[in-house]
Amino acid sequence: MACPSIGLATEPILTRFVYYKILTLVPVSAAFTAMVRHGESLLWPLLYVGLCLAHAGIMNAAKCPHCPYYKLGDRTFACFIWWGTPKLWAEREGPERPWVGQYAKFGWAILTFFPVYWLWQEWPLLLIYFFGIAGLVMSIGLNECSRCLNFNCGHCGVPEDLRREYLE
Numbered sequence: 674m675a676c677p678s679i680g681l682a683t684e685p686i687l688t689r690f691v692y693y694k695i696l697t698l699v700p701v702s703a704a705f706t707a708m709v710r711h712g713e714s715l716l717w718p719l720l721y722v723g724l725c726l727a728h729a730g731i732m733n734a735a736k737c738p739h740c741p742y743y744k745l746g747d748r749t750f751a752c753f754i755w756w757g758t759p760k761l762w763a764e765r766e767g768p769e770r771p772w773v774g775q776y777a778k779f780g781w782a783i784l785t786f787f788p789v790y791w792l793w794q795e796w797p798l799l800l801i802y803f804f805g806i807a808g809l810v811m812s813i814g815l816n817e818c819s820r821c822l823n824f825n826c827g828h829c830g831v832p833e834d835l836r837r838e839y840l841e
């Protein structure tokens with residue numbers, strides 16, 4: 674039997690979703706505070722929101738329909754990132770297209786570095802921002818990628834024996 678701390682996340686858990694939303698709020702709040710305090714126009718924070726929504730939409734359309742958590746739901750799906758979200762796209766078999774992994778890194782880098790110009794003008798916010806991002810990425814890597822059912826994802830860190838046990 675697998676140790677519970679490394680066991681697979683066989684179903685979405687609401688508290689994990691809430692945890693990641695709270696964790697995400699830390700760097701996002703720092704970014705917005707810096708943009709509002711130091712930006713000349715509110716168009717910048719609005720553009721940032723637009724980029725975040727566009728990135729989430731692309732990942733939702735290109736990656737999620739391949740994911741087992743997406744397929745667990747009937748009309749909506751849930752995981753540590755989405756909860757009660759309508760399934761807008763038909764489920765797809767097999768791994769996601771190769772460009773999705775490349776795009777994910779590119780989109781993530783754009784969103785991460787977009788607010789840095791304004792954060793740079795108030796270093797305590799810059800520190801909160803980068804420590805918040807580090808905490809978020811490490812939490813996902815340590816607690817989600819190591820337990821995720823999406824074995825086709827390039828980030829999945831579930832050991833081979835656990836994958837085999839689950840698929841048998």
Ligand code: SF4
Binds near residue numbers: 740743750753
């Ligand atoms: S775990 Fe990732 S790929 Fe799967 S449904 Fe959630 S966000 Fe989409």
